[in-house]
Amino acid sequence: MLKLRVIWPNAGHALLPEAGADVRLEAGGAPLPLASMSPGVREFDIPDGTARVVLKATFTASFGAVGRVGPMSHPVLQVEQPYDVVAGGTMLEAANIPAYVKSHPLVDTKVMANVNGAALAQIRTEFVNITPFWMAYAAFASEYIAEHQPGDPELVALGYTGGKPLIWFASVPAACAAPPAPGVGCIVFFRPESYTYTRIDEAHHQMFGLNRYLLKPVDDLFAEVWRIDRFRPDPADNNNPFVHLRAGFEDALSRSQKPVVILHPWPSGSDFGAAIGASLPALAGGALRLLWAEQRLARNRGAIQLGRLGVAGYSAGGLSLWAAFASNRQRVSEVYAFDARGTSSNAPAVIQWFNARSDAVLRMTGGYQLTANEGIRISIEKLAGGPVARVTATPPDSKAYEAGKNPLWDHVIAAYPHLREGKDYWHQFAIFGGYVAMPGPFTLTFLQQFLQDSLF
Numbered sequence: 001m002l003k004l005r006v007i008w009p010n011a012g013h014a015l016l017p018e019a020g021a022d023v024r025l026e027a028g029g030a031p032l033p034l035a036s037m038s039p040g041v042r043e044f045d046i047p048d049g050t051a052r053v054v055l056k057a058t059f060t061a062s063f064g065a066v067g068r069v070g071p072m073s074h075p076v077l078q079v080e081q082p083y084d085v086v087a088g089g090t091m092l093e094a095a096n097i098p099a100y101v102k103s104h105p106l107v108d109t110k111v112m113a114n115v116n117g118a119a120l121a122q123i124r125t126e127f128v129n130i131t132p133f134w135m136a137y138a139a140f141a142s143e144y145i146a147e148h149q150p151g152d153p154e155l156v157a158l159g160y161t162g163g164k165p166l167i168w169f170a171s172v173p174a175a176c177a178a179p180p181a182p183g184v185g186c187i188v189f190f191r192p193e194s195y196t197y198t199r200i201d202e203a204h205h206q207m208f209g210l211n212r213y214l215l216k217p218v219d220d221l222f223a224e225v226w227r228i229d230r231f232r233p234d235p236a237d238n239n240n241p242f243v244h245l246r247a248g249f250e251d252a253l254s255r256s257q258k259p260v261v262i263l264h265p266w267p268s269g270s271d272f273g274a275a276i277g278a279s280l281p282a283l284a285g286g287a288l289r290l291l292w293a294e295q296r297l298a299r300n301r302g303a304i305q306l307g308r309l310g311v312a313g314y315s316a317g318g319l320s321l322w323a324a325f326a327s328n329r330q331r332v333s334e335v336y337a338f339d340a341r342g343t344s345s346n347a348p349a350v351i352q353w354f355n356a357r358s359d360a361v362l363r364m365t366g367g368y369q370l371t372a373n374e375g376i377r378i379s380i381e382k383l384a385g386g387p388v389a390r391v392t393a394t395p396p397d398s399k400a401y402e403a404g405k406n407p408l409w410d411h412v413i414a415a416y417p418h419l420r421e422g423k424d425y426w427h428q429f430a431i432f433g434g435y436v437a438m439p440g441p442f443t444l445t446f447l448q449q450f451l452q453d454s455l456f
Contacts, residue, residue, distance in 0.1 A: 011040025164273025183307025
Protein backbone atom coordinates (compact mmCIF):
# COMPACT_ATOMS: atom_id res chain seq x y z
CA MET A 1 0.00 0.00 0.00
CA LEU A 2 1.30 3.42 -0.99
CA LYS A 3 1.85 5.91 1.85
CA LEU A 4 2.05 9.71 1.96
CA ARG A 5 3.68 11.58 4.81
CA VAL A 6 2.96 15.31 5.01
CA ILE A 7 5.21 17.59 7.09
CA TRP A 8 5.63 21.32 7.56
CA PRO A 9 8.31 23.39 9.32
CA ASN A 10 7.81 25.39 12.50
CA ALA A 11 4.73 23.42 13.55
CA GLY A 12 3.29 24.67 16.80
CA HIS A 13 4.30 28.30 16.17
CA ALA A 14 1.64 30.77 17.23
CA LEU A 15 0.77 31.19 13.56
CA LEU A 16 0.75 27.43 12.96
CA PRO A 17 -1.07 25.91 15.95
CA GLU A 18 -1.78 22.19 15.79
CA ALA A 19 -5.44 22.88 16.43
CA GLY A 20 -5.55 25.05 13.32
CA ALA A 21 -3.80 22.57 11.01
CA ASP A 22 -6.42 20.96 8.77
CA VAL A 23 -4.43 18.61 6.54
CA ARG A 24 -6.38 16.12 4.42
CA LEU A 25 -5.82 13.68 1.60
CA GLU A 26 -8.84 13.01 -0.61
CA ALA A 27 -9.58 10.34 -3.19
CA GLY A 28 -12.65 10.69 -5.37
CA GLY A 29 -13.73 13.71 -3.31
CA ALA A 30 -13.80 11.73 -0.05
CA PRO A 31 -11.20 12.10 2.72
CA LEU A 32 -8.88 9.18 3.39
CA PRO A 33 -8.44 8.23 7.03
CA LEU A 34 -5.30 9.30 8.87
CA ALA A 35 -2.82 6.50 9.41
CA SER A 36 -0.98 8.49 12.07
CA MET A 37 -0.43 12.05 13.24
CA SER A 38 1.93 14.04 15.44
CA PRO A 39 2.87 17.73 15.67
CA GLY A 40 3.78 18.86 12.17
CA VAL A 41 3.20 15.42 10.66
CA ARG A 42 0.23 13.67 9.04
CA GLU A 43 0.45 10.23 7.42
CA PHE A 44 -2.03 8.62 5.05
CA ASP A 45 -2.39 5.18 3.49
CA ILE A 46 -3.55 5.22 -0.13
CA PRO A 47 -5.69 2.19 -1.01
CA ASP A 48 -4.60 -0.06 -3.86
CA GLY A 49 -6.31 0.81 -7.12
CA THR A 50 -6.50 4.54 -6.39
CA ALA A 51 -5.71 6.61 -9.50
CA ARG A 52 -5.57 10.15 -8.08
CA VAL A 53 -5.44 11.83 -4.68
CA VAL A 54 -5.56 15.48 -3.67
CA LEU A 55 -3.68 17.00 -0.74
CA LYS A 56 -5.61 19.86 0.85
CA ALA A 57 -4.21 21.86 3.74
CA THR A 58 -5.50 24.94 5.56
CA PHE A 59 -3.60 26.50 8.46
CA THR A 60 -5.65 28.80 10.68
CA ALA A 61 -4.34 31.07 13.42
CA SER A 62 -6.58 32.10 16.31
CA PHE A 63 -6.02 34.80 18.90
CA GLY A 64 -7.97 36.10 21.87
CA ALA A 65 -9.12 39.67 22.40
CA VAL A 66 -6.52 42.41 21.92
CA GLY A 67 -7.67 45.70 23.40
CA ARG A 68 -10.96 46.58 21.74
CA VAL A 69 -10.50 43.92 19.06
CA GLY A 70 -12.37 40.74 19.86
CA PRO A 71 -11.11 37.18 19.34
CA MET A 72 -10.07 36.49 15.74
CA SER A 73 -9.44 33.42 13.59
CA HIS A 74 -8.22 33.55 9.99
CA PRO A 75 -6.64 31.11 7.56
CA VAL A 76 -3.03 32.16 7.06
CA LEU A 77 -2.09 29.57 4.44
CA GLN A 78 -4.04 27.29 2.07
CA VAL A 79 -2.69 24.81 -0.45
CA GLU A 80 -4.14 22.17 -2.73
CA GLN A 81 -2.01 19.72 -4.68
CA PRO A 82 -3.33 16.80 -6.79
CA TYR A 83 -1.26 13.67 -7.37
CA ASP A 84 -1.48 10.90 -9.90
CA VAL A 85 -0.74 7.40 -8.63
CA VAL A 86 1.78 5.95 -11.11
CA ALA A 87 4.28 3.10 -11.57
CA GLY A 88 1.73 0.44 -10.86
CA GLY A 89 0.49 2.09 -7.69
CA THR A 90 3.94 2.47 -6.13
CA MET A 91 4.63 6.18 -6.65
CA LEU A 92 2.96 9.59 -6.50
CA GLU A 93 3.51 12.14 -9.24
CA ALA A 94 2.60 15.76 -8.52
CA ALA A 95 0.18 17.05 -11.17
CA ASN A 96 0.73 20.42 -12.80
CA ILE A 97 -1.60 23.22 -11.70
CA PRO A 98 -2.49 25.72 -14.49
CA ALA A 99 -2.07 28.77 -12.25
CA TYR A 100 1.61 27.90 -11.72
CA VAL A 101 2.37 25.92 -14.89
CA LYS A 102 3.84 23.36 -12.48
CA SER A 103 3.00 21.76 -9.17
CA HIS A 104 2.10 23.97 -6.20
CA PRO A 105 5.05 26.24 -5.29
CA LEU A 106 4.52 25.64 -1.57
CA VAL A 107 4.54 21.84 -1.76
CA ASP A 108 7.79 19.92 -2.27
CA THR A 109 7.24 16.21 -2.98
CA LYS A 110 9.81 13.42 -3.18
CA VAL A 111 10.16 9.70 -2.63
CA MET A 112 10.88 8.92 1.01
CA ALA A 113 14.38 7.59 1.53
CA ASN A 114 14.69 3.97 2.63
CA VAL A 115 10.92 3.43 2.66
CA ASN A 116 9.30 1.38 -0.09
CA GLY A 117 6.11 2.76 -1.64
CA ALA A 118 6.11 6.01 0.31
CA ALA A 119 6.20 9.71 -0.61
CA LEU A 120 7.04 12.78 1.44
CA ALA A 121 5.28 16.10 0.90
CA GLN A 122 6.65 19.16 2.68
CA ILE A 123 4.43 22.24 2.83
CA ARG A 124 6.43 25.48 2.90
CA THR A 125 5.08 27.33 5.92
CA GLU A 126 8.02 29.66 6.64
CA PHE A 127 5.88 32.65 5.59
CA VAL A 128 2.14 32.99 6.02
CA ASN A 129 -0.35 35.77 5.29
CA ILE A 130 -1.35 37.75 8.41
CA THR A 131 -2.89 40.79 6.71
CA PRO A 132 -6.30 40.54 8.45
CA PHE A 133 -4.65 40.40 11.87
CA TRP A 134 -2.34 43.33 11.17
CA MET A 135 -5.14 45.53 9.88
CA ALA A 136 -7.14 44.78 13.02
CA TYR A 137 -4.36 45.27 15.57
CA ALA A 138 -2.38 48.15 14.03
CA ALA A 139 -3.10 51.74 14.92
CA PHE A 140 -3.43 54.01 11.84
CA ALA A 141 -4.40 51.07 9.62
CA SER A 142 -7.58 52.98 8.84
CA GLU A 143 -5.47 55.87 7.51
CA TYR A 144 -3.71 53.51 5.13
CA ILE A 145 -6.98 51.90 4.00
CA ALA A 146 -8.60 55.29 3.40
CA GLU A 147 -5.76 56.58 1.22
CA HIS A 148 -4.91 53.39 -0.67
CA GLN A 149 -6.31 53.63 -4.19
CA PRO A 150 -7.26 50.96 -6.75
CA GLY A 151 -4.21 50.27 -8.86
CA ASP A 152 -1.76 51.13 -6.09
CA PRO A 153 0.68 48.37 -5.12
CA GLU A 154 -0.93 45.73 -2.95
CA LEU A 155 0.24 45.63 0.66
CA VAL A 156 0.53 42.15 2.18
CA ALA A 157 1.50 41.57 5.81
CA LEU A 158 3.57 38.42 6.18
CA GLY A 159 4.23 36.39 9.30
CA TYR A 160 7.65 34.72 9.51
CA THR A 161 7.46 31.50 11.50
CA GLY A 162 11.19 30.75 11.50
CA GLY A 163 12.46 33.48 13.82
CA LYS A 164 12.82 37.25 13.74
CA PRO A 165 11.56 39.61 12.56
CA LEU A 166 8.14 38.10 13.08
CA ILE A 167 6.40 40.59 10.76
CA TRP A 168 7.33 41.57 7.20
CA PHE A 169 5.43 43.66 4.66
CA ALA A 170 5.40 43.27 0.89
CA SER A 171 4.46 45.99 -1.60
CA VAL A 172 3.45 44.27 -4.83
CA PRO A 173 2.87 46.56 -7.84
CA ALA A 174 0.61 45.74 -10.79
CA ALA A 175 3.71 45.27 -12.96
CA CYS A 176 4.44 42.07 -11.04
CA ALA A 177 1.25 40.43 -12.32
CA ALA A 178 3.07 39.55 -15.54
CA PRO A 179 6.82 39.94 -14.99
CA PRO A 180 8.89 39.70 -18.20
CA ALA A 181 11.18 37.00 -16.78
CA PRO A 182 10.98 34.21 -14.19
CA GLY A 183 13.36 36.13 -11.94
CA VAL A 184 11.31 38.68 -9.98
CA GLY A 185 13.22 41.63 -8.55
CA CYS A 186 13.08 42.42 -4.85
CA ILE A 187 14.28 45.35 -2.74
CA VAL A 188 14.55 44.91 1.03
CA PHE A 189 14.14 48.23 2.84
CA PHE A 190 15.54 48.83 6.33
CA ARG A 191 13.94 51.62 8.34
CA PRO A 192 15.23 53.16 11.58
CA GLU A 193 14.33 51.43 14.81
CA SER A 194 10.68 51.06 15.72
CA TYR A 195 8.68 50.03 18.78
CA THR A 196 9.38 46.72 20.53
CA TYR A 197 6.96 43.86 19.96
CA THR A 198 7.01 40.11 20.57
CA ARG A 199 3.68 38.86 19.24
CA ILE A 200 1.24 39.21 16.38
CA ASP A 201 -1.66 39.48 18.83
CA GLU A 202 -0.74 42.73 20.53
CA ALA A 203 -1.52 46.37 19.89
CA HIS A 204 0.84 47.59 17.18
CA HIS A 205 1.10 51.34 17.57
CA GLN A 206 3.29 52.26 14.65
CA MET A 207 1.55 51.67 11.34
CA PHE A 208 1.85 55.44 11.25
CA GLY A 209 5.56 54.76 10.80
CA LEU A 210 4.84 52.38 7.92
CA ASN A 211 2.42 54.80 6.29
CA ARG A 212 5.17 57.42 6.38
CA TYR A 213 7.15 55.38 3.84
CA LEU A 214 4.32 53.87 1.80
CA LEU A 215 1.89 56.76 1.31
CA LYS A 216 2.55 59.87 -0.71
CA PRO A 217 2.23 63.44 0.57
CA VAL A 218 -0.45 65.72 -0.79
CA ASP A 219 -0.13 69.25 -2.16
CA ASP A 220 -2.92 70.64 0.03
CA LEU A 221 -2.38 73.13 2.84
CA PHE A 222 -5.72 72.19 4.37
CA ALA A 223 -4.79 68.52 4.79
CA GLU A 224 -3.55 67.13 8.10
CA VAL A 225 -0.02 68.28 8.84
CA TRP A 226 1.44 64.77 8.54
CA ARG A 227 0.02 64.42 5.00
CA ILE A 228 1.15 67.62 3.31
CA ASP A 229 4.23 67.85 1.10
CA ARG A 230 6.07 70.53 3.06
CA PHE A 231 7.27 71.25 6.56
CA ARG A 232 4.58 72.42 8.95
CA PRO A 233 4.40 72.58 12.76
CA ASP A 234 2.74 69.62 14.44
CA PRO A 235 0.28 71.09 16.95
CA ALA A 236 0.10 67.76 18.79
CA ASP A 237 3.84 67.51 19.50
CA ASN A 238 5.71 70.50 20.87
CA ASN A 239 8.92 68.46 21.03
CA ASN A 240 8.80 67.74 17.30
CA PRO A 241 7.50 70.97 15.77
CA PHE A 242 7.92 69.95 12.13
CA VAL A 243 6.41 66.76 10.83
CA HIS A 244 8.29 64.17 8.83
CA LEU A 245 7.79 64.12 5.08
CA ARG A 246 6.07 61.09 3.63
CA ALA A 247 8.25 59.14 1.20
CA GLY A 248 5.61 57.94 -1.31
CA PHE A 249 7.11 54.48 -1.94
CA GLU A 250 3.90 52.99 -3.31
CA ASP A 251 3.44 55.82 -5.78
CA ALA A 252 7.07 55.63 -6.88
CA LEU A 253 6.88 51.87 -7.33
CA SER A 254 3.69 52.09 -9.35
CA ARG A 255 4.82 54.93 -11.60
CA SER A 256 8.20 53.37 -12.28
CA GLN A 257 6.34 50.40 -13.85
CA LYS A 258 9.11 48.08 -12.69
CA PRO A 259 8.15 44.49 -11.68
CA VAL A 260 9.81 44.78 -8.28
CA VAL A 261 8.51 43.77 -4.86
CA ILE A 262 9.61 45.92 -1.93
CA LEU A 263 9.93 44.00 1.33
CA HIS A 264 9.85 45.75 4.69
CA PRO A 265 11.13 43.52 7.49
CA TRP A 266 9.51 45.03 10.59
CA PRO A 267 12.08 45.28 13.39
CA SER A 268 11.38 44.88 17.08
CA GLY A 269 13.20 47.94 18.34
CA SER A 270 16.33 47.86 16.18
CA ASP A 271 16.43 44.07 15.87
CA PHE A 272 16.05 42.93 12.26
CA GLY A 273 17.00 39.36 13.14
CA ALA A 274 17.62 37.09 10.15
CA ALA A 275 16.91 39.90 7.66
CA ILE A 276 20.48 41.19 8.01
CA GLY A 277 22.12 37.76 7.79
CA ALA A 278 23.22 35.43 5.02
CA SER A 279 19.73 33.93 4.83
CA LEU A 280 18.24 37.14 3.41
CA PRO A 281 18.12 35.89 -0.23
CA ALA A 282 16.34 32.70 0.90
CA LEU A 283 13.91 34.75 2.99
CA ALA A 284 13.18 37.12 0.11
CA GLY A 285 12.68 34.11 -2.17
CA GLY A 286 10.33 32.54 0.38
CA ALA A 287 8.24 35.71 0.57
CA LEU A 288 8.00 35.83 -3.23
CA ARG A 289 7.03 32.15 -3.28
CA LEU A 290 4.10 32.80 -0.96
CA LEU A 291 2.98 35.81 -3.01
CA TRP A 292 3.16 33.67 -6.16
CA ALA A 293 1.26 30.85 -4.48
CA GLU A 294 -1.51 33.31 -3.65
CA GLN A 295 -1.38 34.64 -7.23
CA ARG A 296 -0.52 38.14 -6.09
CA LEU A 297 2.30 38.11 -8.62
CA ALA A 298 3.16 36.15 -11.78
CA ARG A 299 -0.41 35.02 -12.37
CA ASN A 300 -0.59 31.89 -14.50
CA ARG A 301 3.18 31.96 -14.87
CA GLY A 302 5.72 29.29 -13.97
CA ALA A 303 9.30 28.92 -12.70
CA ILE A 304 9.15 32.10 -10.61
CA GLN A 305 12.18 32.78 -8.44
CA LEU A 306 14.10 35.62 -6.84
CA GLY A 307 15.84 37.69 -9.52
CA ARG A 308 17.93 40.78 -8.81
CA LEU A 309 18.15 41.57 -5.11
CA GLY A 310 18.46 45.11 -3.81
CA VAL A 311 18.95 46.44 -0.31
CA ALA A 312 17.93 49.91 0.80
CA GLY A 313 17.95 51.83 4.04
CA TYR A 314 17.22 55.22 5.51
CA SER A 315 18.83 57.06 8.40
CA ALA A 316 19.70 54.68 11.28
CA GLY A 317 18.26 51.91 9.12
CA GLY A 318 21.51 52.28 7.21
CA LEU A 319 23.28 50.30 9.92
CA SER A 320 21.07 47.32 9.12
CA LEU A 321 21.34 48.00 5.39
CA TRP A 322 25.12 47.74 5.53
CA ALA A 323 24.97 44.66 7.74
CA ALA A 324 22.68 42.95 5.21
CA PHE A 325 24.96 44.09 2.39
CA ALA A 326 28.05 42.69 4.13
CA SER A 327 26.33 39.33 4.62
CA ASN A 328 25.23 39.09 0.98
CA ARG A 329 27.72 40.98 -1.18
CA GLN A 330 27.82 38.26 -3.82
CA ARG A 331 24.02 38.26 -4.17
CA VAL A 332 23.13 41.96 -3.87
CA SER A 333 22.82 43.78 -7.21
CA GLU A 334 21.49 47.22 -6.23
CA VAL A 335 22.00 49.42 -3.17
CA TYR A 336 19.88 52.49 -2.34
CA ALA A 337 21.31 54.42 0.62
CA PHE A 338 18.96 57.21 1.70
CA ASP A 339 21.21 59.36 3.91
CA ALA A 340 22.16 56.05 5.51
CA ARG A 341 24.22 55.90 8.69
CA GLY A 342 27.37 53.83 8.42
CA THR A 343 28.08 54.83 4.82
CA SER A 344 31.57 56.18 5.50
CA SER A 345 32.79 53.11 7.39
CA ASN A 346 31.44 50.82 4.66
CA ALA A 347 32.86 52.85 1.77
CA PRO A 348 35.84 50.53 0.97
CA ALA A 349 33.59 47.46 0.80
CA VAL A 350 31.01 49.26 -1.34
CA ILE A 351 33.63 50.52 -3.79
CA GLN A 352 35.17 47.05 -4.07
CA TRP A 353 31.73 45.46 -4.61
CA PHE A 354 30.80 47.98 -7.29
CA ASN A 355 34.02 47.67 -9.22
CA ALA A 356 33.87 43.87 -9.17
CA ARG A 357 30.47 43.74 -10.88
CA SER A 358 29.42 45.09 -14.24
CA ASP A 359 25.75 45.02 -13.19
CA ALA A 360 26.06 46.73 -9.80
CA VAL A 361 23.87 49.80 -9.22
CA LEU A 362 24.53 52.22 -6.37
CA ARG A 363 22.27 55.19 -5.54
CA MET A 364 22.85 57.50 -2.58
CA THR A 365 21.02 60.54 -1.24
CA GLY A 366 22.47 62.85 1.33
CA GLY A 367 21.88 65.23 4.17
CA TYR A 368 24.30 64.13 6.85
CA GLN A 369 26.06 61.77 4.43
CA LEU A 370 26.85 64.23 1.63
CA THR A 371 30.62 63.97 1.98
CA ALA A 372 30.67 60.19 2.40
CA ASN A 373 28.38 59.65 -0.58
CA GLU A 374 30.34 61.94 -2.88
CA GLY A 375 33.61 60.37 -1.80
CA ILE A 376 32.37 56.95 -2.86
CA ARG A 377 31.18 58.25 -6.22
CA ILE A 378 34.46 60.02 -6.93
CA SER A 379 36.51 56.96 -5.98
CA ILE A 380 34.48 54.72 -8.30
CA GLU A 381 34.74 57.14 -11.21
CA LYS A 382 38.49 57.65 -10.73
CA LEU A 383 39.02 53.91 -11.01
CA ALA A 384 36.72 53.80 -14.05
CA GLY A 385 38.46 56.73 -15.72
CA GLY A 386 35.29 58.78 -16.09
CA PRO A 387 31.58 59.09 -15.23
CA VAL A 388 29.68 55.91 -14.42
CA ALA A 389 25.92 56.08 -14.89
CA ARG A 390 25.29 53.22 -12.47
CA VAL A 391 26.39 55.27 -9.44
CA THR A 392 24.90 58.57 -8.25
CA ALA A 393 25.34 60.70 -5.14
CA THR A 394 22.47 63.16 -4.93
CA PRO A 395 22.91 65.97 -4.18
CA PRO A 396 26.68 66.21 -4.59
CA ASP A 397 27.07 68.89 -1.90
CA SER A 398 25.22 71.34 0.33
CA LYS A 399 24.96 73.94 -2.43
CA ALA A 400 22.07 71.95 -3.87
CA TYR A 401 20.00 73.04 -0.86
CA GLU A 402 20.48 76.74 -1.60
CA ALA A 403 17.49 78.78 -2.75
CA GLY A 404 16.67 78.36 -6.42
CA LYS A 405 18.65 75.16 -6.95
CA ASN A 406 15.79 72.66 -6.60
CA PRO A 407 12.15 73.77 -6.96
CA LEU A 408 10.93 70.81 -4.92
CA TRP A 409 13.18 71.61 -1.95
CA ASP A 410 12.17 75.29 -2.23
CA HIS A 411 8.54 74.16 -2.04
CA VAL A 412 9.09 71.91 0.97
CA ILE A 413 10.90 74.62 2.94
CA ALA A 414 8.91 77.62 1.67
CA ALA A 415 7.07 78.53 4.88
CA TYR A 416 10.19 78.23 7.06
CA PRO A 417 13.24 79.51 5.12
CA HIS A 418 15.27 79.67 8.36
CA LEU A 419 15.33 75.84 8.30
CA ARG A 420 16.99 75.74 4.88
CA GLU A 421 20.50 75.11 6.27
CA GLY A 422 19.40 72.57 8.86
CA LYS A 423 20.83 69.10 8.26
CA ASP A 424 17.87 67.59 10.10
CA TYR A 425 15.63 68.88 7.31
CA TRP A 426 18.01 67.83 4.55
CA HIS A 427 17.83 64.42 6.20
CA GLN A 428 14.03 64.37 5.88
CA PHE A 429 14.22 65.47 2.26
CA ALA A 430 16.66 62.65 1.49
CA ILE A 431 13.99 59.95 1.83
CA PHE A 432 11.30 61.87 -0.08
CA GLY A 433 13.13 64.49 -2.12
CA GLY A 434 13.84 64.24 -5.76
CA TYR A 435 15.98 65.24 -8.64
CA VAL A 436 15.16 68.75 -9.79
CA ALA A 437 11.40 68.40 -9.92
CA MET A 438 8.34 70.54 -9.52
CA PRO A 439 5.97 69.98 -6.58
CA GLY A 440 2.52 68.60 -7.13
CA PRO A 441 0.95 65.26 -8.00
CA PHE A 442 3.77 64.28 -10.38
CA THR A 443 6.73 65.01 -8.15
CA LEU A 444 9.63 62.78 -9.09
CA THR A 445 10.92 61.26 -5.85
CA PHE A 446 14.36 59.78 -5.37
CA LEU A 447 12.98 56.24 -5.23
CA GLN A 448 11.03 56.60 -8.46
CA GLN A 449 14.13 57.88 -10.25
CA PHE A 450 16.26 55.08 -8.82
CA LEU A 451 13.76 52.46 -9.95
CA GLN A 452 13.44 53.95 -13.42
CA ASP A 453 17.23 53.95 -13.79
CA SER A 454 17.61 50.49 -12.26
CA LEU A 455 18.43 47.19 -13.97
CA PHE A 456 15.38 45.48 -12.46
